[in-house]
Amino acid sequence: MTRSGKKNHRQQRGTAARRRGIWAETLAVAYLRLKGYRVIERNWRSKLGEIDILARRGNLLALIEVKTRADTGLAGGALLQPQRQRLLRALSHYLKTRPELAGLDLRCDVLALGRFGWPVHLVDAWRPDF
Numbered sequence: 001m002t003r004s005g006k007k008n009h010r011q012q013r014g015t016a017a018r019r020r021g022i023w024a025e026t027l028a029v030a031y032l033r034l035k036g037y038r039v040i041e042r043n044w045r046s047k048l049g050e051i052d053i054l055a056r057r058g059n060l061l062a063l064i065e066v067k068t069r070a071d072t073g074l075a076g077g078a079l080l081q082p083q084r085q086r087l088l089r090a091l092s093h094y095l096k097t098r099p100e101l102a103g104l105d106l107r108c109d110v111l112a113l114g115r116f117g118w119p120v121h122l123v124d125a126w127r128p129d130f
Helices: 003-034 072-076 081-097
Strands: 038-046 049-057 060-068 105-113 120-126
Touching (some): 003 038, 003 060, 060 081
Parallel strands (some): 060 105
Antiparallel strands (some): 049 060, 105 120
């Protein structure tokens, strides 16, 4: 295989992964709305990181990281400490841009999606430490 063939294969894998990610986040948003959450941000990006979903229910603001794997058990464990720290830095920056949300209770969740079955919502997967 030529170098350009490898590059095209990598680009195709990246495109497929992006499509799976968009599908997973769309499913996650629908699921959260059914549970009574109001999604206020989706794919919020800053120089400090990206937040998949920010959703509000009552006095609660939930940062929700969407993870997809072949098995939801694997998806739930896919969020490592450096990723958590990056998400919290992004959340802190987000809250500085939206002072009206600063007084809400914060929670960090993971919404795990496997190949089959319902999404698994890991509520309070970790605590923000700020």
